Amino acid sequence: MDFLFQARQDTAPTSRYGKVKALKADANLFNFLMENGISSMEQLYEKVSAMNSGYYDLRGKIVKAERRLSVLNERLEMWAQYQKYKPVRQKLDKVAPAKREQFKQRHSADLALFDAAVRYLDTLKASDEAITPKAWRAEAQRLTAEKDADYLKMRDMREDIKAVETLKKTAERLASEGQPQRREEQER
Numbered sequence: 001m002d003f004l005f006q007a008r009q010d011t012a013p014t015s016r017y018g019k020v021k022a023l024k025a026d027a028n029l030f031n032f033l034m035e036n037g038i039s040s041m042e043q044l045y046e047k048v049s050a051m052n053s054g055y056y057d058l059r060g061k062i063v064k065a066e067r068r069l070s071v072l073n074e075r076l077e078m079w080a081q082y083q084k085y086k087p088v089r090q091k092l093d094k095v096a097p098a099k100r101e102q103f104k105q106r107h108s109a110d111l112a113l114f115d116a117a118v119r120y121l122d123t124l125k126a127s128d129e130a131i132t133p134k135a136w137r138a139e140a141q142r143l144t145a146e147k148d149a150d151y152l153k154m155r156d157m158r159e160d161i162k163a164v165e166t167l168k169k170t171a172e173r174l175a176s177e178g179q180p181q182r183r184e185e186q187e188r
Contacts, residue, residue, distance in 0.1 A: 029163050048164050055157050058150055065147045072140040078120045079133045085114035 038044050088110045095103045104111060121131055 025163060029167055032160060032163065044164070044168060048161070048168055051157065051161050051164065055154065055161060058154050058157070062147055062150050062154070065143045065150070069140055069143050069147070072136050072143070075124070075136050076133060076140065078117045079131070079136075081113055082117035082121060085110045085117070089114045 033039075033044075036043075036047055038047055088107050092100065092103055092107070092111065124131060
């Protein structure tokens with residue numbers, strides 16, 4: 001690990017801003033290594049692997065929530081459409097038979113949207129799905145809150161992973177540079 005930090009110092013930027021930024025990154029990295037008890041390359045590789053696994057698990061959870069939210073939003077939109085155009089349909093039922101055709105022509109778009117919503121909701125009923133807009137809204141709000149929290153976790157994880165990956169690459173570079181020197185020493 002000492003060689004690793006020395007190698008990072010050797011490739012440090014020369015500008016003042018670059019030095020401050022690199023120092024902050026090194027301090028964060030050092031704190032990360034200390035917090036996780038990492039003192040060997042094997043532990044570093046295990047931690048990187050575990051972090052990547054956790055990151056992609058979290059990403060999968062977010063994708064699953066987004067898919068469910070998409071379904072819920074579609075259901076809620078159809079329910080809203082049903083509620084919005086229901087009065088138009090009720091008026092059609094009350095219109096005298098002589099004026100019914102004229103009313104249909106005047107409100108054809110509204111009636112088509114109502115019929116589409118009815119068909120959608122009927123397919124849900126046919127598949128034994130309950131029509132529960134309040135429950136859909138509650139689930140959508142819960143999933144949105146969870147998804148937002150998971151996004152924040154993911155963003156934090158991404159920064160840690162980026163720093164640890166940089167450390168890992170530096171270590172691999174040092175290991176590959178050190179191997180020819182060891183061979184030369186062994187040949188002597």
